[in-house]
Amino acid sequence: xxxxxxxxxxxxxxxxxxxxxxxxxxxxxxxxxxxxxxxxxxxxxxxxxxxxxxxxxxxxxxxxxxxxx
Amino acid sequence: xxxxxxxxxxxxxxxxxxxxxxxxxxxxxxxxxxxxxxxxxxxxxxxxxxxxxxxxxxxxxxxxxxxxxxxxxxxxxxxxxxxxxxxxxxxxxxxxxxxxxxxxxxxxxxxxxxxxxxxxxxxxxxxxxxxxxxxxxxxxxxxxxxxxxxxxxxxxxxxxxxxxxxxxxxxxxxxxxxxxxxxxxxxxxxxxxxxxxxxxxxxxxxxxxxxxxxxxxxxxxxxxxxxxxxxxxxxxxxxxxxxxxxxxxxxxxxxxxxxxxx
Ligand SMILES: Cc1ncc(C[n+]2csc(CCOP(=O)(O)OP(=O)(O)O)c2C)c(N)n1
Ligand code: SF4
Ligand code: SF4
Ligand code: SF4
Numbered sequence: 001x002x003x004x005x006x007x008x009x010x011x012x013x014x015x016x017x018x019x020x021x022x023x024x025x026x027x028x029x030x031x032x033x034x035x036x037x038x039x040x041x042x043x044x045x046x047x048x049x050x051x052x053x054x055x056x057x058x059x060x061x062x063x064x065x066x067x068x069x
Numbered sequence: 070x071x072x073x074x075x076x077x078x079x080x081x082x083x084x085x086x087x088x089x090x091x092x093x094x095x096x097x098x099x100x101x102x103x104x105x106x107x108x109x110x111x112x113x114x115x116x117x118x119x120x121x122x123x124x125x126x127x128x129x130x131x132x133x134x135x136x137x138x139x140x141x142x143x144x145x146x147x148x149x150x151x152x153x154x155x156x157x158x159x160x161x162x163x164x165x166x167x168x169x170x171x172x173x174x175x176x177x178x179x180x181x182x183x184x185x186x187x188x189x190x191x192x193x194x195x196x197x198x199x200x201x202x203x204x205x206x207x208x209x210x211x212x213x214x215x216x217x218x219x220x221x222x223x224x225x226x227x228x229x230x231x232x233x234x235x236x237x238x239x240x241x242x243x244x245x246x247x248x249x250x251x252x253x254x255x256x257x258x259x260x261x262x263x264x265x266x267x268x269x270x271x272x273x274x275x276x277x278x279x280x281x282x283x284x285x286x287x288x289x290x291x292x293x294x295x296x297x298x299x300x301x302x303x304x305x306x307x308x309x310x311x312x313x314x315x316x317x318x319x320x321x322x323x324x325x326x327x328x329x330x331x
Contacts, residue, residue: 018283053096
C-alpha cells in the first residue's frame, strides 16, 4: 500500500548534497551510487516537507495533503 | 500559486555549489511570495554581484542584475518611478555591507519601501573566500590566513541604528521561520531588512574547518535559535517592526505640494 504522501526527487536537479537525507525525521531518503538522493522508504513519509524546504536545488516535491505551498 | 512556478526553470540547475544555503533562502523567499499570491508583473527583484546576487536570474519576475553593491540605488529608482510595485533586493553580506554599505544605511534612513534580503554566508563566496564586514572576529578567510582582525557588523543592529522599520533574522537551517520573517517583511510598508544566515561550504566552511554542508547546517541549527531567550546563541526572529512615514509617500506629497497637484 502506498503512503499518503508522495516524495518526488528529480535527479536532473539533485547535486548530492545530502541535506534532505539529514533533515528527514523518518529516514525516508537515501543516497544512490552516484550520491544523488532517492526515496527508499516512501510509506514512512509524514509529509513534513523539511526535505523539500532544505533542498537548495528545488529537486524535491512532496505531494499529498500538505499544509504549506 | 505553487512557489516553483516563480522559478525560471530554463535557467536551472543554478550555479550554486552542492549544499550552498543560497538555494534554501531563495526557496523560502519564493514561498513567502507565493503565499501572498503576488503577480509576477507587479514584482521587481534587484540584485548586485555575488553568488547570492545570481538569485535574481533564477526568478520569473521583473529582474535586474546590477553592479556590485549597487542593487539598492537601482531599486530606489524603480520604487520612486513605480511606487505601486513590490521591489525586492536580493544581496550578499559583502554586496550589502561592504561596497554597498553606504547605500544600505541611507535607504534605511529614508525608510524607502524595499524588502532587502541579505544572504549572509560571512564571506565573499563568488571571488573565492575573502573576508567580508560580516566575517566573525578571528575567523579565517583567504585574505585572513591568520584569522580576521576586524569585528563584524551585526546586521540587525546596523539596520536598526540606520532607521530600518522592519528588521528580522532567519537562517537556512530554519526555513519555515525564515519564510515567515521574509513574508512579514514583504507585508511591511517601509525599509525591511531580513538577514538570512546561509552556509558556504566551499569557502567559509572549508577555511574554518566547518566540514560538509550537512555539518554546517547542523552547526546553524545548534548555534542559532528562534527562542526569545537565546543566551549565547544567535537570535532569530523579528527585532524591529515600527511605523514611520514611507519615502515614496513623502516624495509624492512633496511633488504635489510644489507643483500644486499639476
Ligand atoms: C566594483 C566591483 N568590485 C569587486 C568585484 C568583485 N566581486 C564580485 S562578487 C564580490 C563579493 C561577493 O560577496 P557577497 O556579496 O557576500 O556574496 P556571496 O558571493 O558570498 O554570495 C566581489 C568583491 C566586482 N564584481 N565589482
Ligand atoms: S516530507 Fe518529511 S518525512 Fe517525508 S521525506 Fe521529506 S523530510 Fe522525510
Ligand atoms: S537536498 Fe536536494 S540536492 Fe541535496 S541531496 Fe537532497 S535532493 Fe539532492
Ligand atoms: S562559493 Fe559558497 S556562496 Fe558561492 S555558490 Fe559556492 S557555496 Fe555558495
